[in-house]
Amino acid sequence: MTLNVLFLAAEAEPFIKIGGLGDVAGALPETIHKISSKIQTGEIVDIRLVLPFHFAIKQKGFKPELLGKFGVKSCQGVIECKVYCSENSGLPVYFLDGDPIDEKSPVYSREPILDGYKFVFFSLAALGLADFLNWRVDILQANDWHTATAIYALKKLSKNVSFLEKTKSILTLHNLPYMGFGVQQALSDYCLPPAKTESLPEWARHSPLPLGLRYADQIIAVSPHYAKEILTPEFGCGLVDFLKTRRKVLDGILNGLDTEKWDPETDPLIAQQFSKNTLSQRLVNKRFLQHQFKLEKRDDIPLLTIVSRMDPQKGIDIALRGLNYLKDLSWQAIILGTGTPSIEDMAKALENQYPDRVRSVISFDNSLAHQLYAGADIFLMPSRYEPCGLSQMISMRYGCIPVARATGGLVDTIKHVSHKINGSTGYLFEKPYPSVFASTLQRALSHFHKPDFWQQLQINGMKIDFSWEKSAQDYIEVYKALTGRKI
Ligand code: GLC
Numbered sequence: 001m002t003l004n005v006l007f008l009a010a011e012a013e014p015f016i017k018i019g020g021l022g023d024v025a026g027a028l029p030e031t032i033h034k035i036s037s038k039i040q041t042g043e044i045v046d047i048r049l050v051l052p053f054h055f056a057i058k059q060k061g062f063k064p065e066l067l068g069k070f071g072v073k074s075c076q077g078v079i080e081c082k083v084y085c086s087e088n089s090g091l092p093v094y095f096l097d098g099d100p101i102d103e104k105s106p107v108y109s110r111e112p113i114l115d116g117y118k119f120v121f122f123s124l125a126a127l128g129l130a131d132f133l134n135w136r137v138d139i140l141q142a143n144d145w146h147t148a149t150a151i152y153a154l155k156k157l158s159k160n161v162s163f164l165e166k167t168k169s170i171l172t173l174h175n176l177p178y179m180g181f182g183v184q185q186a187l188s189d190y191c192l193p194p195a196k197t198e199s200l201p202e203w204a205r206h207s208p209l210p211l212g213l214r215y216a217d218q219i220i221a222v223s224p225h226y227a228k229e230i231l232t233p234e235f236g237c238g239l240v241d242f243l244k245t246r247r248k249v250l251d252g253i254l255n256g257l258d259t260e261k262w263d264p265e266t267d268p269l270i271a272q273q274f275s276k277n278t279l280s281q282r283l284v285n286k287r288f289l290q291h292q293f294k295l296e297k298r299d300d301i302p303l304l305t306i307v308s309r310m311d312p313q314k315g316i317d318i319a320l321r322g323l324n325y326l327k328d329l330s331w332q333a334i335i336l337g338t339g340t341p342s343i344e345d346m347a348k349a350l351e352n353q354y355p356d357r358v359r360s361v362i363s364f365d366n367s368l369a370h371q372l373y374a375g376a377d378i379f380l381m382p383s384r385y386e387p388c389g390l391s392q393m394i395s396m397r398y399g400c401i402p403v404a405r406a407t408g409g410l411v412d413t414i415k416h417v418s419h420k421i422n423g424s425t426g427y428l429f430e431k432p433y434p435s436v437f438a439s440t441l442q443r444a445l446s447h448f449h450k451p452d453f454w455q456q457l458q459i460n461g462m463k464i465d466f467s468w469e470k471s472a473q474d475y476i477e478v479y480k481a482l483t484g485r486k487i
Pocket of ligand 1: 020021024255389
C-alpha cells in the first residue's frame with residue numbers, strides 16, 4: 001500500500017514562482033518523491049503536487065495534458081473544474097482550472113476578494129480531485145492561507161467522501177501575518193460559514209489561515225525557531241492565546257536549499273567558480289563587481305550586499321539607516337531588489353548620498369544576484385521577521401558572511417560569532433534597530449581585516465549541508481506519525 005500525500009500550493013517552481021513558497025513547493029514534494037522512489041521494499045510515499053492553472057503559467061506556453069473535468073459545489077450552483085496533468089522529475093503535478101482561476105489576473109492580485117474566489121475554489125477543487133482520481137488521500141498538506149481553506153473544508157465535508165474519510169491534514173506555515181483577510185464572502189459563497197469555535201478570536205473565525213490552523217491535525221512552521229516565536233506577542237499576530245491551545249500539534253521543520261542550482265563550484269552565472277578549497281579564487285568575483293559597478297578596485301575594502309524583496313518584512317530600511325552610523329569606516333555596498341516604492345527610494349537616496357561607494361539596482365536580476373553572493377564579503381539580512389529565509393543559506397554556501405537579525409530561520413541556520421570561532425558562520429543582532437544593526441556590522445567589519453579568522457568563518461558556512469533531503473525525511477516522519485503507517 002502507498003501512503004498518499006496531496007500537496008497543495010499557490011505556486012511552485014519551475015511552473016510559477018513569486019516568492020519563497022514557490023521554492024519550497026518546487027523542491028519539497030520533488031525530494032520526497034525522489035527519496036520514496038529509492039525505497040526498495042515496503043510502503044512508499046506517493047506524493048502529488050496540485051497547483052492552480054494560473055494565467056501566468058498558460059502564458060509561458062506550457063501545455064499539460066487534459067485529464068477531464070468535474071464539478072465543485074458552491075451555494076449558487078456547480079462550477080466546472082478542469083484537471084490537467086504533467087510531471088516534474090517523475091513527480092505527478094496536477095493543474096486545476098475553472099472560472100475563478102481562469103481570470104487574466106496575476107497569481108496574487110491586489111484585491112483580496114479576487115484572490116479569495118480563486119483560492120477558495122482551488123482548495124475545494126483540490127479536495128474534489130481525490131474523487132476524480134479515485135485516489136485515497138492519507139495526508140492533505142496545505143501551505144499558507146491560499147490553500148488552508150482545504151483543511152477547514154475537509155473537516156466539514158470529509159465524511160461524505162470515501163477517499164477523504166481518514167485523511168489527516170498538515171498546514172505548513174510560511175508566513176503568519178498573511179491570513180487571507182477580506183475573503184469572507186468567497187467562503188460563504190461556497191457554503192463555508194465562519195467557524196463556531198470559541199478558541200479562535202472572533203475576528204479570525206472567517207479567514208482561511210486561522211481556520212486552517214484551528215483544524216489542521218499538524219501545524220509545521222518552516223523553522224523550529226519560528227514555531228516558538230509565533231507563541232509570543234511580537235510575532236503571534238494577535239493569535240498567541242489561540243496558538244498556545246495548538247501547541248501540541250505545532251512543530252518546525254527547517255526548509256532546505258536547492259544545492260544544485262546554488263553551487264559556487266558549478267554556477268554558470270558567476271565570473272569565477274570556486275570551492276572552499278580554492279577560496280582565493282573567489283576574489284575574482286569581487287573584482288568583477290567592483291569593475292562592473294565602477295567602485296574603487298581594492299580587495300581590502302569590505303563589499304556589503306543586500307539581495308532582497310523590498311518589503312517591510314525584510315527590514316531593508318534598518319540596514320540603510322544603520323549604514324549611516326558607519327560612514328567613517330571603509331566599506332562599499334551593492335543593493336539589489338525591488339518592491340515597496342518608499343524602500344526603493346531609500347536605497348536610491350543612499351546611493352546619492354554616497355556616490356563613491358553605494359550602488360542601488362532597483363530590479364529583479366537573477367544573474368546579478370548569483371554574482372553578488374559570489375563576490376560580496378558580507379550579506380545583510382536585517383529582517384523584522386523571517387519564518388525561514390533562503391538567502392542566508394545561499395550566502396553562506398557562497399562564502400559571503402551574513403549579518404542578520406536573530407529571528408526565525410535565521411537563528412536556526414546562522415551560528416553567531418561569539419568569543420571563540422568554533423563553528424560560527426555569521427553575525428546575529430537582536431533588536432531591529434539601525435544602531436544595533438550598525439554595532440554588529442561594525443564587529444563584522446573589524447573581523448574582515450583578520451584574514452585567517454574570516455576565512456575560517458567562510459569555510460564553516462560553506463561546509464554546512466542545507467540540502468532538502470533532511471527536511472524531506474523529517475516530513476516523512478510526520479506523515480508516518482500522523483497515519484500510524486510504517487515506511
Ligand atoms: C515566506 C517567508 C520566508 C520563507 C518562505 C518559504 O516567504 O517569509 O521566510 O523562507 O516563506 O518558506
